[in-house]
Amino acid sequence: MQYGGLRREMWISGDGNNMEDQIEDEEEETTNYTLMSTHELYKRFTLDFLVLHGKLLTKIGMETFPELCSQTLHQYASLIGRENCPLTTSVFTQILAITMFSVQHCSSDGVGDENVRTQQQEHAVQFALDLFGLTVERCTQLLSEKVKDASSLIVPEARVLVMAVKLFADWLSCHTNSWMPPPDQLHPELGPCPDMWKLFANFSNTVKAIDCLGCPLFTHTPAANSRPVVLYEEKELAGYVPLLALPQDVVFTPVNVNLDDASDAKRLCRLRFFADFICGLDPPVLAVNGKTDLYYSVAPRPTISERDERHLDAADSGVERGGGVARDDVTEGRELGHGDDDDDKQGSDISALRRRKRELEIQVQQRQLLEKNALQVVEKQTCRDIELEIRPTYLVPDTNGFIDYLDKIKALVQARKYTIVVPLVVINELDGLSKTASDPNDISAEHAQWVQRRAAASVQYIESIIEQGQRNVKVMTSQGNYLDTLEFRTEERHGQSCNDDVILSCCLHFCDDKAKDFMPKDADAPIRLKREVVLLTDDRNLRVKAHTRNVPVKDTLSFCRWVKINA
Numbered sequence: 001m002q003y004g005g006l007r008r009e010m011w012i013s014g015d016g017n018n019m020e021d022q023i024e025d026e027e028e029e030t031t032n033y034t035l036m037s038t039h040e041l042y043k044r045f046t047l048d049f050l051v052l053h054g055k056l057l058t059k060i061g062m063e064t065f066p067e068l069c070s071q072t073l074h075q076y077a078s079l080i081g082r083e084n085c086p087l088t089t090s091v092f093t094q095i096l097a098i099t100m101f102s103v104q105h106c107s108s109d110g111v112g113d114e115n116v117r118t119q120q121q122e123h124a125v126q127f128a129l130d131l132f133g134l135t136v137e138r139c140t141q142l143l144s145e146k147v148k149d150a151s152s153l154i155v156p157e158a159r160v161l162v163m164a165v166k167l168f169a170d171w172l173s174c175h176t177n178s179w180m181p182p183p184d185q186l187h188p189e190l191g192p193c194p195d196m197w198k199l200f201a202n203f204s205n206t207v208k209a210i211d212c213l214g215c216p217l218f219t220h221t222p223a224a225n226s227r228p229v230v231l232y233e234e235k236e237l238a239g240y241v242p243l244l245a246l247p248q249d250v251v252f253t254p255v256n257v258n259l260d261d262a263s264d265a266k267r268l269c270r271l272r273f274f275a276d277f278i279c280g281l282d283p284p285v286l287a288v289n290g291k292t293d294l295y296y297s298v299a300p301r302p303t304i305s306e307r308d309e310r311h312l313d314a315a316d317s318g319v320e321r322g323g324g325v326a327r328d329d330v331t332e333g334r335e336l337g338h339g340d341d342d343d344d345k346q347g348s349d350i351s352a353l354r355r356r357k358r359e360l361e362i363q364v365q366q367r368q369l370l371e372k373n374a375l376q377v378v379e380k381q382t383c384r385d386i387e388l389e390i391r392p393t394y395l396v397p398d399t400n401g402f403i404d405y406l407d408k409i410k411a412l413v414q415a416r417k418y419t420i421v422v423p424l425v426v427i428n429e430l431d432g433l434s435k436t437a438s439d440p441n442d443i444s445a446e447h448a449q450w451v452q453r454r455a456a457a458s459v460q461y462i463e464s465i466i467e468q469g470q471r472n473v474k475v476m477t478s479q480g481n482y483l484d485t486l487e488f489r490t491e492e493r494h495g496q497s498c499n500d501d502v503i504l505s506c507c508l509h510f511c512d513d514k515a516k517d518f519m520p521k522d523a524d525a526p527i528r529l530k531r532e533v534v535l536l537t538d539d540r541n542l543r544v545k546a547h548t549r550n551v552p553v554k555d556t557l558s559f560c561r562w563v564k565i566n567a
Contacts, residue, residue, distance in 0.1 A: 006385045013563055033078040042086045045075040056102045056124050069127050070190035080138045092164045093236050099128045100171050100242040122183045132168045133196030139165050140203040153261040166267040167233050169274040174245040197285045197297040204275040204295045207268050215265035218252045226252040229262045385526035390552045393532040396421045396507050399429040401536050402458035405556040411565050420473045425502045428489055430455045478502045480509040500542045507533050507551045
């Protein structure tokens with residue numbers, strides 16, 4: 001049975017400390033990304049980035065797109081602003097490839113006129129340009145602040161971002177009709193709203209000052225002691241449809257020149273070409289100062305989007321509270337000449353239409369009022385607040401908990417304050433991950449190998465604990481039975497469709513609710529339930545399922561901080 005009221009959780013630890021959480025239907029998202037660990041922020045950005053493009057491709061849930069877009073951009077800015085940025089060359093290539101595809105997909109659903117953009121295309125282009133602006137801003141900062149090594153053309157920290165900016169520039173040069181004129185869909189209050197062309201002008205001036213004479217490049221027939229310069233992104237995105245219109249440059253460099261420096265020099269040349277290219281657009285977005293020979297932005301920078309202006313205009317033209325006559329009706333009457341003696345028949349028809357419009361508006365308002373009152377009555381009878389008194393005794397970690405936070409789980413076991421219940425399905429998942437072979441040529445092979453090592457370490461730890469007979473570590477089957485040995489790990493499932501349901505069923509074995517618990521004697525009293533089990537997971541879908549079944553859930557890091565256990 002589902003309840004729509006507030007959900008209050010009172011967490012009580014063994015030392016008497018408590019913590020109350022008021023949770024509505026959706027969890028409150030953490031917005032201070034600077035306090036997040038890099039690993040957690042990277043996971044959250046990846047998920048939001050994919051959901052964002054899922055909205056663009058399916059056109060479902062577009063009403064929340066601006067907020068999600070702002071959230072994803074803030075996460076991206078925080079990620080690339082860190083010293084050890086987890087976004088590698090392959091990850092940047094994937095991000096840009098997905099972004100390009102979304103713009104092209106939205107363009108193909110247009111009205112057939114290249115001068116008209118759909119709403120989805122506007123959003124897709126806006127996100128792509130904001131992503132470009134944030135990348136340019138961080139890259140300029142690195143090129144300006146970092147002291148480059150004498151043996152390299154640019155600082156190593158900026159090499160990946162230069163590649164990303166160059167790939168962005170290649171795509172923009174191929175599809176000027178897709179982003180000219182630049183859209184303005186994201187409200188300034190949401191942000192971030194980078195002034196991308198001002199940022200790119202500063203970036204172009206920084207790139208222009210880099211001396212590439214030490215890395216000669218040739219476009220003519222190669223000499224005997226030269227080799228071709230093939231960029232990583234050119235190999236990875238060869239034949240990719242959004243970049244098919246890009247001219248292919250065949251460039252050579254002497255064999256005594258470092259190939260990484262030659263690749264950087266080729267990218268910088270392409271970026272200089274793009275800066276000159278957008279100066280020649282009609283209308284241009286960049287221009288060159290004749291005296292200083294520096295780039296500067298000439299693109300218009302609105303302070304508020306046209307969409308918001310239209311929204312404000314519509315709000316101003318609404319129905320007055322006390323007058324009963326709409327402002328737009330008065331204006332319409334003046335424009336149509338309501339008092340014109342030469343067109344009495346037309347004026348009477350318009351007056352009849354206005355009266356009919358007001359009658360329909362009153363009927364709609366009355367129907368909405370009736371529906372609202374009926375909904376309030378239903379909610380009063382069925383929607384109760386739920387209070388959970390949580391005294392953690394049993395902790396149920398999921399598979400990702402062992403992969404990401406094995407040290408934290410070891411610390412919880414060593415503390416001997418809680419009983420760690422490991423679902424058998426989690427051990428089987430870890431066992432499978434530890435034996436999965438990865439393709440060394442795969443771009444995600446490094447991550448797969450890391451997961452494989454962590455899964456193997458987790459399985460080894462669980463096996464050693466069970467063999468030692470540790471009393472505060474239990475292995476539970478989907479039927480709620482404990483295992484004393486891991487020699488037999490196969491079990492039949494009865495009704496559970498996925499592993500998440502099996503893990504949740506292990507938690508429900510500790511929830512001994514009675515029917516009378518959901519029917520308080522006082523009609524206005526909340527439903528009070530007691531819990532001794534806590535599900536430890538970062539999986540958003542599993543967390544939602546747990547909330548619907550009134551199972552307490554926390555991520556491993558938050559729970560360890562609350563109980564003051566450090567690994």
